[in-house]
Amino acid sequence: MNLFIFGATGDLVRRKVVPALLSLNHPNLNIIALGRREFTDSMYQALVCEDDECRKKFEPKYYKVDFGDSLVCEDCDKYLSKNETNLFYSALPPGQIEDVLKYVGLLKKGGFKVKLLIEKPFGTDLKHAKHLVSVIDQYGLQNDLFISDHYLFKDGVRKVRPRSFSKFKMVSLEDVGLEKRVGYFDRIGTLKDMIQSHFLNTIFRILNDKAEEFSDFKVDHYVRGQYLGYAKELGKKTETETYVSLGIKTKNKYLEFISGKRFDSKLGYIEIDGKRTDFGASKNDYKNVFSGFINDLRGDFATIDESILAWEIIEKIEMNKKPVVFYPIGMSSIQSIQNGL
Known part of the structure; x- marks a missing residue:
């Protein structure tokens, strides 16, 4: 069984995948592994492996690919099989996913069995998400696409099931910045x-x-906030909320919904009618994602319809957009939940 990874040199692939x-x-x-950079197999292995165990067990084949209008990897064709399902995973930003959809779609039209796992968010906005749906329909990929949202695979989140309730609260505060x-x-x-995908x-x-x-x-x-020092990290002033x-x-x-970066401590939980469930350790998130993908277990994956609905909700929320307020790095997570910024 072969798994093709688009965007294989990115930080997400190295840290999580x-x-x-x-x-x-x-x-x-x-x-x-498919990426833009010039690597040999051993150079790529050195990039993504941080310990001896990884170097012993992880033996990828790496190919340089240009992600453009004609995504082609002729050297990869020898790994394609018509006897079993070909697996594809994209760690590329949503603005580049159309090329991957077309590439995988053409393979399907050519008689190959395919499954594609993409990262959230689905599209860059509502208009783009609807365009991606038209591409998916064009190539008949509706039943071959999995949308990864690793929050749905957190142990605490997986315990939450449909129920009657009146009040729902979700918190995810981090002590790290943008890295x-x-x-x-x-x-x-x-x-x-965070809100468009994980929370919704x-x-x-x-x-x-x-x-x-x-x-x-x-x-x-x-309320939109930005931690002091964000503009310095970025190199320019911006109204982007952290x-x-x-x-x-x-x-x-x-x-x-409450989410933010550069607080004094990491805090994540769901509270339903006053009953709190912590997210729990996140070590198995991506293991659960790929296990579900490989074994065709769709229950915890986001759907296309949900992704479209989420963008519709976000568009309405953005109509209430106000300027950011600033907060200090290391602000108390508890205080921010109780009293706001």
Whole structure:
């Protein structure tokens, strides 16, 4: 069984994906890594492996590929099989996913069995997401696509199942900053990075009729914050938010979402009608993602319809957008939840 990884030289693949694939310990899984950089197999292995165990077990084949209008990897063709399903995973930004969809779609039209796993978010905005749906329909990939949202594979989140409730609260505060995601993050901000996918996908898991529940929602409050020093990290002033506190009144429920970076401690939990469930350790998130993908277990993956609904919700929230307020690095996580910024 072969797994083709697009965007294989990125930080996500090194930090999360490679360790997850190693922990699966799949006996017949071959990795074909595709990236823009000029690497030999051994150079790529050195990039993504940080310990001897990885270097012993992880033996990928690496190929340089230009991700453009004509995504082609002729050297990779020898790894394609018509006898078993060909697996593809994309760690590329959402703006580049169309090329991958077309590449995999052409393979399907050529008689190959395919499955494709892509990272959230699905699209860069509502218009782009709808365009991607048209591409998926064009190539008949509706049943071959998996949308990864690793939050849905956290142990604490997986325990949350559909139920009746009145109040829902979700918190994810981090003590780290942007690390190697500064350029990408500044284009989207916390609302799209966290609320659009992780938080909304989680609430979708426990709503029986999510479209109806959000049909006429109201924004109760929407606070955008930015930690002091963010502009210096980025190299320019910006209105991108690194913190969001959001309250929403839906048809029958009240939802509260809080997410931010550079606080004094990491804190993550879900609270339903006053009962709190911590996210738990995140070591198995991506292991669970790839196990579900390889074994065709779709239950915890986000759907295309959910992704479109999430973008519709985000567009309405952004109509209430206000200037960012600034908060100090190391601000108390508990204080920010209790008193805001």
